Amino acid sequence: MENFQVTIRELVRCYQAFEQLSNRHIRAMDLTPAQFDIIATLGNTQGMSCRELGEKTLITKGTLTGVLDRLETRGIINRETISEDRRSFRVYLSPKGEVLFENTFTRHLEYIRPFFSDLPEQKLVEMTNTFAELRSKFQD
């Protein structure tokens, strides 16, 4: 077994362990992971186009339409035509969506924070750098 395989396996395990506890909490707040992703991405912004939202969340455009439809039905987001480009929309959080964002995002951070409580700042910085370094291999 080559070394890189072990690294991949630990990357996957680490992510899955995080995802499992994170997603459980997200679903307990009556959102799907994809919906939470969209809401977290739109929070504290002026909104953005579907294209930009898709790039940030890695949700492909066909899928995105469906996810946004469900969020719009629930009154969480709005779509607004923009004057500059009539092919495109600005997708943004409704007032109800803003409240939901503040609420769920804060609660989610509170839920996650304790898992990191005994990691010193320096360690967190090192981890961050490690992850960024590996990612660059996949993207450059």
Added chain:
Amino acid sequence: MENFQVTIRELVRCYQAFEQLSNRHIRAMDLTPAQFDIIATLGNTQGMSCRELGEKTLITKGTLTGVLDRLETRGIINRETISEDRRSFRVYLSPKGEVLFENTFTRHLEYIRPFFSDLPEQKLVEMTNTFAELRSKFQD
């Protein structure tokens, strides 16, 4: 923004970047990520129960039945009753599945390997340890 949030973001980005290139290749080999996960887990083993397979792949039992059904239909896996416990099955790769495993697993490694080519062994070990350390926070 707290430090741990940045660490999470980079973990997620790193994983997603890997997943994206990995899944693209898996789908190009006519498998879904879940199916590849099952095949890779069963490869080089004598097979295992659904329970064990579910624990290793993190696929819940209800979902697992469906995934296994599709693999069985394609003649890739078999289910065999075992004498010790008549509630349970041994799930294992068929001869055709073995060939598929050797083939796809090898090709997949070849596809992934180059992305790690300029990382020295020592660096890989450090990365592995970092992922394992963070995972332990989520699971202990």
Added chain:
DNA sequence: TATTGTTATACTCTATAACTATA
């Protein structure tokens, strides 16, 4: 011609709970 977003297709995965058979 290229791009933005929607629609259509066909599947696959997801969580959850109820259920059957066995332990």
Added chain:
DNA sequence: TATAGTTATAGAGTATAACAATA
């Protein structure tokens, strides 16, 4: 009573391609 696995339910995400409107 507990466990292994299936079935049922209801939804949600996935890739892909074709499409309309606009640039």
